[in-house]
Ligand SMILES: [Zn+2]
């Protein structure tokens with residue numbers, strides 16, 4: 001069993017418990033409420049993603065498939081995201097990811113479930129988070145996507161599988177690399193540790209940037225028996241950013 005950062009794990013367990021018992025300040029405006037990481041007003045003002053491409057979640061004027069996906073379809077069959085990756089949601093995600101603001105787990109999971117249920121499509125059999133490499137997991141103490149996967153699975157009544165898909169190479173962080181380097185960086189990054197009994201999977205990641213990470217993970221799942229992959233993310237980065 002790998003040595004985990006127990007300090008970090010304990011801190012976020014306590015934060016989680018605290019948020020259930022006592023009012024917490026909104027991460028953005030400081031207003032105290034029993035609600036969530038964000039108050040209602042700040043949640044409403046987030047950069048919500050409107051109509052978007054069904055396959056890659058790129059914003060569109062009307063829902064459909066974008067030109068890029070028509071020309072070069074990504075391996076996943078569908079994608080959805082809650083927000084455009086802009087201020088202030090980028091700060092919220094950074095806090096969720098690096099600063100143990102795990103109180104965001106509930107808010108993001110709740111909002112994702114609302115969106116998922118609006119689609120009136122059958123649910124996937126299983127939810128799989130984009131894994132962190134074991135050395136990065138040790139450093140950070142938790143994987144925010146795995147937290148989200150657990151919470152979503154509970155709300156939707158499906159399974160979360162956090163162990164079958166692994167990151168076999170410790171890739172450099174994608175930020176700061178060119179498009180070409182990002183693609184190369186992720187080659188063979190993922191593997192499965194056992195044959196997968198699933199046909200329909202939802203992959204969870206925090207931000208959909210170029211799509212290389214989720215594409216590489218989707219390919220790995222599809223090479224191992226999965227037929228349909230959908231990608232659920234909190235935010236979609238827009239190319240001109
Ligand atoms: Zn607020």
Ligand SMILES: [Zn+2]
Pocket residue numbers: 053054055056057058065066067068069070
């Ligand atoms: Zn698209």
